[in-house]
Amino acid sequence: MEPGIDHTLRGGWTLGEHALPPHALRWLRGRIGLAEHPTPVAPDSVLTVPEPELSTVGRAALESVVGAEHVLLDRNSRLGRSGGMSYVDLLRHRGCGELAVPDAVVLPGDPDEVVAVLKACGEHDIGVIPFGGGTSVVGGVTALRGGKHAVIVLDLARLNRLVSIDPLSRLVVLQAGVRATDAERMLAAHGFTLGHFPQSFERATIGGFAATRSAGQASAGYGRFEDMVDGVRLATPVGELNLGVAPATAAGPDLKQLVIGSEGAFGVITEVTLRMRPVATHTRYEGYFLDGWDAATAAVRDLAQHRVLADVTRLSDTEETEVQLSLTGGVKAGAVKAYLRARRIADPCLLILGWEAGSAGELAVRRAGTLRALRQHKAVRLGKPIGETWRHGRFAGPRQRDSLLNVGVCVETLETATHWSQLSTLRTAVRGALQRSLGRAVVMCHVSHAYETGASLYFTVLAARADEDPIGQWQRAKRAASEAIAPLGTITHHHAVGTDHAPYLAGEVGSLGIDVMTSVKRALDPTGVLNPGKLLPAADRG
Numbered sequence: 001m002e003p004g005i006d007h008t009l010r011g012g013w014t015l016g017e018h019a020l021p022p023h024a025l026r027w028l029r030g031r032i033g034l035a036e037h038p039t040p041v042a043p044d045s046v047l048t049v050p051e052p053e054l055s056t057v058g059r060a061a062l063e064s065v066v067g068a069e070h071v072l073l074d075r076n077s078r079l080g081r082s083g084g085m086s087y088v089d090l091l092r093h094r095g096c097g098e099l100a101v102p103d104a105v106v107l108p109g110d111p112d113e114v115v116a117v118l119k120a121c122g123e124h125d126i127g128v129i130p131f132g133g134g135t136s137v138v139g140g141v142t143a144l145r146g147g148k149h150a151v152i153v154l155d156l157a158r159l160n161r162l163v164s165i166d167p168l169s170r171l172v173v174l175q176a177g178v179r180a181t182d183a184e185r186m187l188a189a190h191g192f193t194l195g196h197f198p199q200s201f202e203r204a205t206i207g208g209f210a211a212t213r214s215a216g217q218a219s220a221g222y223g224r225f226e227d228m229v230d231g232v233r234l235a236t237p238v239g240e241l242n243l244g245v246a247p248a249t250a251a252g253p254d255l256k257q258l259v260i261g262s263e264g265a266f267g268v269i270t271e272v273t274l275r276m277r278p279v280a281t282h283t284r285y286e287g288y289f290l291d292g293w294d295a296a297t298a299a300v301r302d303l304a305q306h307r308v309l310a311d312v313t314r315l316s317d318t319e320e321t322e323v324q325l326s327l328t329g330g331v332k333a334g335a336v337k338a339y340l341r342a343r344r345i346a347d348p349c350l351l352i353l354g355w356e357a358g359s360a361g362e363l364a365v366r367r368a369g370t371l372r373a374l375r376q377h378k379a380v381r382l383g384k385p386i387g388e389t390w391r392h393g394r395f396a397g398p399r400q401r402d403s404l405l406n407v408g409v410c411v412e413t414l415e416t417a418t419h420w421s422q423l424s425t426l427r428t429a430v431r432g433a434l435q436r437s438l439g440r441a442v443v444m445c446h447v448s449h450a451y452e453t454g455a456s457l458y459f460t461v462l463a464a465r466a467d468e469d470p471i472g473q474w475q476r477a478k479r480a481a482s483e484a485i486a487p488l489g490t491i492t493h494h495h496a497v498g499t500d501h502a503p504y505l506a507g508e509v510g511s512l513g514i515d516v517m518t519s520v521k522r523a524l525d526p527t528g529v530l531n532p533g534k535l536l537p538a539a540d541r542g
């Protein structure tokens, strides 16, 4: 049995049926014109998996580093690391379009083996895809060859140890392959938490978070992942970078920032030193409704600019609020809607606030600060049940996506961020682009990461899946949305660049910015073995 995560299941998030309730199916048929009989899911056995092309000498070199038992060439191991977990990836694993299958999966056992594997790959013309949880939704782990004779997935699952912990400084060193759930379990034994809870929490890894500048649901309280990183160890084909000797430094530009977000294109992160915090002993989650998007975002802006954001601050637009209430179904949703009408809330926007504190007093003081700033925005309080419902369902999204895929829904998310002054313009532009491209679609949006100067926007799209060319249907919509985003915000707030956003990176950082990154890549990866076609596609062609 391989250590860590079971990667053999790639057409969905988990095994097992998660059937949609009848009222949800009825609602979907009415809203997006869902077909009665969707195309069934193809079994794994029909997928085409080419024979591995790894040369005998290349394979021998890899085996001499990690041992023959850690160089996997069997069909299931390679199929299980073919791509990430975007809608398009899942469709490919369900028999639509072609999968890029790696020639081998290599499992190094420690940071030194990672360096040796990279050197061997440089010498034997082998591309390397660093692979953590494989939850990338932007093509970050697609096994592209980049002109190399073969490509391997470097699965970091065996780098799964807590290396050291310093409770006084509140620092922990974790190996890159530690899964988020295991990190929390290891830290909880010492009374600490990272506080990093993205929706991919159950599968994603510490190295993956650092490599993609991930943001978790409690980012307002605990910060984005890069805010937690105190040090990194990076293996490259030309040696190691070990960065982070002090909490702050004026010793030139911060090279850590070149590693964080480098998406496996500059090196393989083998260890991360992270700030930790004591586990919260007192928590409170509750829901509020505000009337209309502009009033609701003004409220969140106020909380951010008065620095009284709750640790979790999540604002849904009217469409997303309506869907949440409709899919909940039953008497409760009807009662909430009636109550909101009585309180003259015409366009309800649901605001979830969650506080995580070390004592009842701290919680009370922080909550009072948030609510004081919220008061002038006429928020209607719905109380703890709605907040707790959100908290209990906070990792349910990927399972719901499986169910929606099973009944023929095109379901995908995309995200961006911009300054407050552009936020509504950006939301309108992206919604319009998606609706024009997809026709009868539900386009929902929420703010889940707010800053003093702006916020992220996270879109969820539901449309009836096109029978002909379902991959093209989504790719056209995604292109339209990306073109709407490019002049107004960042192409990605936390999903990273991968292959999907690479064409838009130059627009964001300029050609000089691309030159700088290309030079860094050349210095660290002179033969271009690392993650071909990701982040900087042009550099790999050269």
Ligand SMILES: Cc1cc2nc3c(=O)[nH]c(=O)nc-3n(C[C@H](O)[C@H](O)[C@H](O)COP(=O)(O)OP(=O)(O)OC[C@H]3O[C@@H](n4cnc5c(N)ncnc54)[C@H](O)[C@@H]3O)c2cc1C
Pocket: 084, 085, 086, 129, 130, 131, 132, 133, 134, 135, 136, 137, 140, 141, 156, 176, 177, 197, 198, 199, 200, 203, 204, 205, 206, 207, 208, 209, 210, 211, 212, 213, 214, 215, 216, 217, 262, 263, 264, 265, 267, 268, 269, 270, 397, 398, 494, 495, 496, 498, 531, 534
């Ligand atoms: C259902 C779902 C929900 C999600 N929700 C969130 C969310 O709330 N917030 C968020 O930020 N993201 C989210 N994501 C995106 C994804 O989970 C993140 O990008 C996450 O950080 C990836 O971690 P991973 O370990 O799975 O990395 P992988 O998917 O394995 O890799 C991601 C990228 O990092 C590189 N990489 C991985 N490990 C290393 C390493 N050790 N060294 C160098 N490069 C490496 C890979 O080559 C790839 O380019 C979600 C994805 C899914 C499918």
